[in-house]
Amino acid sequence: MLIRIALALACFALAACDRELATGSLDGAEIFRARCATCHGDRGQPPEAMVARLGVKDLTARELRAKITPELVGAQVRHGSQNKLMPSFAGALSDEQIDAVAAYVASPGFVAAR
Secondary structure, eight states, X not given: OHHHHHHHHHHHHHHHTTOOXXXXXXXXXXXXXXXXXXXXXXXXXXXXXXXXXXXXXXTXXXXXXXXXXXXXXXXXHHHOOTTSSSOOOBTTBOHHHHHHHHHHHHXXXXXXXX
């Protein structure tokens, strides 16, 4: 039963990751809102259900912020999570868009704007 709930939630989250995004946008904040906020929250803090069921990371947590780099975020977005609950966005986003959202998430402004 728990597996079915987790799979249903994952399917919902993946479908929601396809919010409208201006074609070719290289605005990291816009890309985050369109493709990442459904799971990670508008401010980088995921809803409790996403944390409990899918292990979604709080992108504002101090211990994670200490490790976040554009390279780390970019690799995660390109390849998805190790547990495969976060999909790869390679192909759905261009390399330039992935670099833009990675730079945005890794920037001090990501947390400061919260």
